[in-house]
Amino acid sequence: MNHHIQFSVTGGPEVLQWMEGPLPEPGPGEVRVRHTAIGVNYIDVYHRSGAYPVPLPAVPGFEAAGVVEALGPGVSGLSAGQRVAYVDGPAGAYSERRNHPAERLVPLPETLSDEAAAALLFKGLTAHMLVRRVWRPEASPWVLVHAAAGGVGLILTRWLAREGGRVIGVVSSAEKAAMVREEGAEATIVVPRGAAYDQVPDETRRITGGPGVNTVFDSVGRDTLEASLASLAPFGLLASFGRSSGPLPSVDPADLGRRGSLALQRPSIFHHISDPAALRAAAAEVFAAHAQGKLKAHIHDTLPLREAARAHALLESRTTQGALVLIP
């Protein structure tokens, strides 16, 4: 029997239930993976809460590291006992074992532990997309990063700073601000929980001594949209890549024009790594950057898989710094 976490209705963390059920043999092109460490990502919260509707019942989770246990028909290039990880769907990573498409598995280097891989891969590939495909450092190195002490935020801040970015990190506490500065942020803006983000644009202009930043990375969404747009210099880009505070209102392109010929982009990791070759190339760059110290796996805490509900409550409480990892 195989244990997993499942939800049959959407709602708060309490809808996550510990279940057991059979696991079929891996089908054609699939591999059975025994999970050793499972990454918790905010997308798991959106699925559980119903913010992103999914067919029910559902097993959450898009990221895990583990060991290959069995190969389905037609699989080559992988072997039983090999350490691997994955970062995409179908969802189902909150489980002891699962079958997953072989072409979506990434072999893990010896330099990376399974827990570090589960803390690094999804968030590191997101940062890879933002740094390599979205960031526009040409006009100015100044960049604003919201939720800079979060799972993605710490990795993104460090990577941008190592590549010449002058990062202003927005966080909700002085403790988080100190951590973000350790990762290379040049300045931080503290907006305590419950406070509005109104002062962010003026603070940004004061810090940069200019018209604002050229790029904003905003994963908070509803609560930060206005402050993000108002912090941009002319021709700046708002990369809106998440909505932890809630869905964004629609934006009128004419308003982007009036504010200074701004651009708005909604990048997704799933487009970034949809091609298996692109996935492996991006993962190789993440592993190399980790080995060089350009990226760091920050584990806020590890919890038993059975306590997935507690992990979700923690993530939503805005008290975590870095990643949460579940251990089956």
Ligand SMILES: NC(=O)c1ccc[n+]([C@@H]2O[C@H](COP(=O)([O-])OP(=O)(O)OC[C@H]3O[C@@H](n4cnc5c(N)ncnc54)[C@H](OP(=O)(O)O)[C@@H]3O)[C@@H](O)[C@H]2O)c1
């Ligand atoms: N587009 C993509 O492909 C992609 C891929 C990966 C992740 N993401 C997005 O990136 C974001 C970060 O993901 P993560 O897993 O690393 O989570 P996280 O950043 O560790 O956690 C979310 C953080 O957002 C901030 N926040 C501000 N207002 C919030 C609110 N009302 N409720 C909850 N959090 C709030 C909190 O930091 P402060 O308390 O410091 O404000 C909190 O720690 C998420 O929005 C996620 O959807 C997008």
